[in-house]
Amino acid sequence: MQRLAQVCLGFCLSLSSAISTAEPEAVALLERMGTAAKKLNYDGVFTYQMGRKVQAIRIIHSANENGEVERLLSLNGAARELIRTNDHVTCIFPEGKRINVDRRPLGRGFPSDLLSRMSSATPYYAITMGDNGRVANRKAKQLVVSPVDDYRYGYHLWVDKETDLLLQSDLLTDKGQVLESFTFSSINLNVDIPELALKPQIEGQALSWNRNQTEPVSQRRAKEKGLSSSLWQVGWLPEGFALVAEQSRRKAHNDKVVEQRVYSDGLSSVSVFIEQKAAHHHLEGGSRMGAINAFGVMEDNHYITAVGQVPGHTVEKIVRSITMAE
Amino acid sequence: MTANEEELLSALVDGELQGEALDSAIALLSTNEAAKKRFQRYQLTSNVLNGHAIGHQQQDMTQKISAVIAEEPAHSINVIQTNEPALEAPQTEPPTAEVLTFPERFWKQTVGLAVAASFGALAVVGTMTQPEYSVMPASPLASLAAADEPAQTAQVATQMPQEPSNRWTVTEQEIEDRLNVYLVDHNEYAGASDIFSNARVIAYESGQ
Numbered sequence A: 001m002q003r004l005a006q007v008c009l010g011f012c013l014s015l016s017s018a019i020s021t022a023e024p025e026a027v028a029l030l031e032r033m034g035t036a037a038k039k040l041n042y043d044g045v046f047t048y049q050m051g052r053k054v055q056a057i058r059i060i061h062s063a064n065e066n067g068e069v070e071r072l073l074s075l076n077g078a079a080r081e082l083i084r085t086n087d088h089v090t091c092i093f094p095e096g097k098r099i100n101v102d103r104r105p106l107g108r109g110f111p112s113d114l115l116s117r118m119s120s121a122t123p124y125y126a127i128t129m130g131d132n133g134r135v136a137n138r139k140a141k142q143l144v145v146s147p148v149d150d151y152r153y154g155y156h157l158w159v160d161k162e163t164d165l166l167l168q169s170d171l172l173t174d175k176g177q178v179l180e181s182f183t184f185s186s187i188n189l190n191v192d193i194p195e196l197a198l199k200p201q202i203e204g205q206a207l208s209w210n211r212n213q214t215e216p217v218s219q220r221r222a223k224e225k226g227l228s229s230s231l232w233q234v235g236w237l238p239e240g241f242a243l244v245a246e247q248s249r250r251k252a253h254n255d256k257v258v259e260q261r262v263y264s265d266g267l268s269s270v271s272v273f274i275e276q277k278a279a280h281h282h283l284e285g286g287s288r289m290g291a292i293n294a295f296g297v298m299e300d301n302h303y304i305t306a307v308g309q310v311p312g313h314t315v316e317k318i319v320r321s322i323t324m325a326e
Numbered sequence B: 001m002t003a004n005e006e007e008l009l010s011a012l013v014d015g016e017l018q019g020e021a022l023d024s025a026i027a028l029l030s031t032n033e034a035a036k037k038r039f040q041r042y043q044l045t046s047n048v049l050n051g052h053a054i055g056h057q058q059q060d061m062t063q064k065i066s067a068v069i070a071e072e073p074a075h076s077i078n079v080i081q082t083n084e085p086a087l088e089a090p091q092t093e094p095p096t097a098e099v100l101t102f103p104e105r106f107w108k109q110t111v112g113l114a115v116a117a118s119f120g121a122l123a124v125v126g127t128m129t130q131p132e133y134s135v136m137p138a139s140p141l142a143s144l145a146a147a148d149e150p151a152q153t154a155q156v157a158t159q160m161p162q163e164p165s166n167r168w169t170v171t172e173q174e175i176e177d178r179l180n181v182y183l184v185d186h187n188e189y190a191g192a193s194d195i196f197s198n199a200r201v202i203a204y205e206s207g208q
Helices: A002-020 A024-039 A110-120 A312-320 B003-014 B019-031 B033-049 B056-070 B104-112 B119-128 B141-147 B173-189
Strands: A042-050 A053-064 A067-074 A081-084 A088-093 A098-103 A125-135 A138-147 A154-160 A166-172 A178-189 A208-210 A215-220 A232-234 A242-250 A257-264 A269-276 A285-289 A292-299 A302-308 A322-324 B134-137 B157-160
Touching (some): A024 A138, A285 B173, B003 B033
């Protein structure tokens, strides 16, 4: 009991410390950053560095009254493209001779939640203004985002002074090590994006079109935090995480239903996927790809997997707390 | 090939092209066989610098690396299902930085080939000389900022942890495919670095 009291006291102290260092200017900038990414036109090249691996990627983003269209094109290694519209994400991987077309989980409605989600993050991160500097030959301001516990990562974000667009994102471990880094090396902002620039340009190969499209069987936003229509219950989440979206879809090729539930604290998020057993193999245990961790178990003839940009022990603890509702 | 064309290819490998220059480079690659071969050599150099094992000659090395990665003490693959204590265990840092040990001369030769070295690639070279952490500038800001606001610009150095993989650490293709589908679905909710989230899909290592 005494230990519990100590833990509670420690948590409260860390929480109050975090609140006190959530500078209003920094929180406001974080919110504007989220909006800028959705509303600006830009054409740039950024590097994605993870450990010793560096990938250069061109990004073209167009936004107008009809919504967003975004095209990503790998500039080194295999030629790959990803085109994201309001309703679809199209991945073109010629080396695999495959094109996947996935319906965006919640369509165009979800990004409007961004501001409120970021505001809700402030108790769980210390958000402060950092240094001034330059990224991609543009003046930038640094945001330092430090979590109050080790269930989430921290960030160093460099935001364009003129437009509030995120120019660089360093994702940090609890030891302050950079796990991943995204950095614009060049960018043109507020430019006219011709329609042709948003069309895929990988062609000339006998591509096998594998439409991975799925039919939604139910789709709704959680109207109240923490409520879910699922038969499954999540018994533990990191402090501040709440259900922000959920949906169920039916896989086209085997008619099995896949349920996705998204939990977020405003900055970090974890998706829990639950699907009926159908395949031979399933992730049992943990797996990692850069800063993304996944953990899976099989329970009651269902595959349960959590995927998110959080430490491995976070997704594991979430998955292990999931039980079938009685 | 002209010197301009070579510079164009070098810049392409470095990811520095955009707009018309990028279109020109792509057009050059699709019409000029010599340019294509040159680009592949640059790419090879870049990949070696990045620590990729590539090409048929190094297939065995690639498989060994994959096996080592698969056997990393990932955070919980073999965790016995006890209660809370197992969950609270600290995340293990994958000890893969020491897997590849080449003679020093090899690196000198490799660096000599770095025709297309970018700041990113240079940072990578830096990482290879560090036994445990790769210390790199926290950002290009550190080196670029002085002109505008020298008094306020931090010269921060941060550490990259030991080698993470940009491919799921699983052994079955079926599991890998499913995790990739999950990843695309999850990217819609990636959070702070939202505009970059799909980069992980683009950068995903192709099957070796």
